[in-house]
Amino acid sequence: MSNAPRLTSLDALHRSLGATMTDFAGWDMPLRYTSERDEHHAVRTKAGLFDLSHMGEITVTGPQAAALLDYALVGNIGGVATGRARYTMICREDGGILDDLIVYRLGDTEYMVVANASNAQTVLDALTERAEGFDAAVRDDRDAYALIAVQGPESPGILGSLTDADLDGLKYYAGLPGTVAGVPALIARTGYTGEDGFELFVEPRHAEALWRALTEAGAPAGLVPCGLSCRDTLRLEAGMPLYGHELTTSLTPFDAGLGRVVKFEKEGDFVGRKALEAAAERAAANPPRRLVGLVARGRRVPRAGMTVVAGGEAVGEVTSGAPSPTLGKPLAMAYVDAAHAGPGTEGVGVDVRGTHEPYEVVALPFYKRRK
Amino acid sequence: MSNPQQLRYSKEHEWLSAAEDGVSTVGITEHAANALGDVVYVQLPEVGDTVTAGETCGELESTKSVSDLYSPVTGEIVEANQDVVDDPSLVNSAPFEGGWLFKVRVAQEPEDLLSAAEYTDFAS
Numbered sequence: 001m002s003n004a005p006r007l008t009s010l011d012a013l014h015r016s017l018g019a020t021m022t023d024f025a026g027w028d029m030p031l032r033y034t035s036e037r038d039e040h041h042a043v044r045t046k047a048g049l050f051d052l053s054h055m056g057e058i059t060v061t062g063p064q065a066a067a068l069l070d071y072a073l074v075g076n077i078g079g080v081a082t083g084r085a086r087y088t089m090i091c092r093e094d095g096g097i098l099d100d101l102i103v104y105r106l107g108d109t110e111y112m113v114v115a116n117a118s119n120a121q122t123v124l125d126a127l128t129e130r131a132e133g134f135d136a137a138v139r140d141d142r143d144a145y146a147l148i149a150v151q152g153p154e155s156p157g158i159l160g161s162l163t164d165a166d167l168d169g170l171k172y173y174a175g176l177p178g179t180v181a182g183v184p185a186l187i188a189r190t191g192y193t194g195e196d197g198f199e200l201f202v203e204p205r206h207a208e209a210l211w212r213a214l215t216e217a218g219a220p221a222g223l224v225p226c227g228l229s230c231r232d233t234l235r236l237e238a239g240m241p242l243y244g245h246e247l248t249t250s251l252t253p254f255d256a257g258l259g260r261v262v263k264f265e266k267e268g269d270f271v272g273r274k275a276l277e278a279a280a281e282r283a284a285a286n287p288p289r290r291l292v293g294l295v296a297r298g299r300r301v302p303r304a305g306m307t308v309v310a311g312g313e314a315v316g317e318v319t320s321g322a323p324s325p326t327l328g329k330p331l332a333m334a335y336v337d338a339a340h341a342g343p344g345t346e347g348v349g350v351d352v353r354g355t356h357e358p359y360e361v362v363a364l365p366f367y368k369r370r371k
Numbered sequence: 372m373s374n375p376q377q378l379r380y381s382k383e384h385e386w387l388s389a390a391e392d393g394v395s396t397v398g399i400t401e402h403a404a405n406a407l408g409d410v411v412y413v414q415l416p417e418v419g420d421t422v423t424a425g426e427t428c429g430e431l432e433s434t435k436s437v438s439d440l441y442s443p444v445t446g447e448i449v450e451a452n453q454d455v456v457d458d459p460s461l462v463n464s465a466p467f468e469g470g471w472l473f474k475v476r477v478a479q480e481p482e483d484l485l486s487a488a489e490y491t492d493f494a495s
Contacts, residue, residue: 020408035463036434037409229408229434299412301432322434323411330411353437 008053009146009204010211017225025118027054029228036229040325043193043234046222047152049214050231052199053207056120057145058113058127062136065109071270072130073101074253076263080105085173085190089253089261090123095275096249097256099123100241102190104175112141112186112201116243130271146207150214151197151234153369154221159198161217163187172196181213192231194238195369233322236331239293239365245304245319246291246333252279257291259283289316290341293366294359296330300352302359307351308334315340318350324366331366332359374400375467380490381443383425386467387484390477394449397442398471399431399462402494407433410462415440415451415473422448424481429472431462442475443484450474 005028008014014021019030030051032039042048060069069077075088085104089097099119104112115123120142127138150159160167165178165187175188183206191197202210215223232242241247246256252275253262262276282288294302301323308316316336324331332350340348343363349356378386384403388396404410412432422428422442429440451473455461461470485493 032408035409037460233434301412301437303437323409 006054008051009207010051010053010148013208013211014051019225019227022228024054024228025116027117029054030225032227032229033225036227036233037325039224039226040230040233042222042224043152043195043226043230044326045153047150047154047158047218047224048193048226048230049211049218049223050149050151050226051207051211052147052149053145053204054117055147056115056117056123057141057147057201058115058120058124059139059141060111060113060127060131060136061139062109062134064135065111067268068127068131068134068136068138069103069111069113070266070268071134072127073103074262074270074272074276075103076266077103077105077111078266082107083174083176084171085175085188087173087261089247089258090126091252091272091276092249093272093275095252095272095279097243097247097251097253098126098249099243100247104186104188106175106177106186119243144203145201146204147199147201148207148210148214149191149197149199150218150223151191151193151226152195152223154218154223155195155197158214158218158221158223159187162213167198181210181217183210183213185210192238192240193234194240194365194367195234230325232320233325236320236322236333237324237326237365237367239333239367241291241333242320252276254279254283255288287338289335289337291319291364292334292336292341292343293362293364294318294321294332294334294348294350295327295362295366296332296350297358297360299330300355300357301330302332302334302350302352302357308336308340308359309349309351309356310340310345310347315348321350326367333364336361374402374487374491374494376487378467378487379443379484380487380493381425381441381481381484382493383441383443384494385441385443387443393476394474395444395477396471396474397444398466399440400490400494401466404463404466404470407431407436407438407462409434410459413455413459413462413472415456416442416448418448418451420448422446422475424479440472444475444477444481445479446475446477448473449476
């Protein structure tokens with residue numbers, strides 16, 4: 001097997017734009033085109049264009065597609081209306097999180113599951129295995145789609161100039177088939193930036209034409225191409241978890257503070273139910289470490305894996321950290337003992353290479369857009 | 372990118388100006404600044420510190436990572452650039468000018484500093 005990185009259908013375009021490329025989950029992806037700070041601000045104030053073709057699409061079809069997903073995932077997927085999307089998770093039998101997912105219901109008996117690039121194979125394997133006995137088919141559609149996201153307050157206007165689709169009628173976490181710049185696309189009002197925006201699933205052969213059309217239509221509004229570096233600071237400011245950082249197989253959704261995605265009330269058994277019921281009881285009786293926001297009082301940047309300290313004791317661990325272009329200060333997400341997790345708790349620091357730097361504990365998210 | 376002719380360079384991507392009254396100015400190259408990405412925090416040696424050629428004397432932190440800052444020469448720090456501490460983005464926007472890092476009274480230079488042409492080859 002080759003270890004060569006996988007390339008998206010926009011690879012040549014990224015290189016022609018002078019992107020700095022990076023390995024991400026086996027894919028060669030744009031890290032940034034110019035300055036990640038400028039790209040970040042463009043998404044917050046105007047618009048940014050992302051290639052997310054490394055995300056893993058899995059199509060589930062058949063009379064029992066909903067039943068299979070209700071069994072395989074922790075969410076109530078049968079309850080999702082056609083044209084809507086749901087944030088959910090897939091867990092192991094022991095409750096550990098295998099991945100967080102967005103599931104789009106495309107039709108009565110058709111769903112698209114979007115997995116993180118790093119977990120796409122794991123999710124595909126788990127769904128395939130869990131499909132046994134269900135009248136449903138699990139199809140690997142990773143090569144069937146390129147994914148382009150246009151994110152930011154100007155994105156509805158930019159996209160609207162290229163499509164007849166009813167964007168006003170398209171709610172957050174909904175998706176509909178349409179045509180954008182002459183290209184057939186699944187148009188979804190989803191994203192990972194904390195801004196309004198759209199994700200466009202298209203055939204890879206159409207990706208470059210779509211990218212160019214969006215670039216041209218968006219230029220007057222200030223749209224710029226954006227890399228994964230600013231995507232990470234955008235999602236951090238928005239308090240959104242990232243698999244491998246805030247979410248891992250060693251945590252249940254309840255340990256991650258996301259117990260609300262687990263729907264015990266749905267009919268029938270689902271993988272992990274028993275372990276998750278126990279995790280929910282444990283979390284209620286004895287709160288686990290809580291995911292909180294930390295805002296630096298100084299300028300040194302907390303990084304994943306650094307220890308959160310209070311009174312000389314370790315009380316938690318940083319899961320993500322970066323300088324925030326919007327707030328102008330370093331920020332972190334961290335799991336912290338409940339005793340130190342309340343917003344405004346005094347005396348919390350992060351051990352930054354031997355120095356205890358002071359931090360303020362805040363509730364997430366750090367940034368919320370005005371609606 | 373062009374590396375100024377009048378400077379000399381280390382393999383750790385610092386530049387060193389010709390000494391005036393025994394004092395040289397040190398910064399990091401444009402190549403290094405581009406590789407780091409947006410620099411957000413700079414920790415410099417303090418005036419009076421003794422630095423040693425090839426050893427760490429500070430930190431450069433960018434959005435994604437932390438890098439050690441090395442001194443290209445041995446000597447005593449006579450000035451640290453407070454402007455760059457206040458505005459680390461100078462390292463990206465003007466690495467050979469306003470983004471200089473410190474001035475050092477040179478006691479000893481290593482023999483393997485590179486010319487502009489040699490560094491351009493080395494960094495490419």
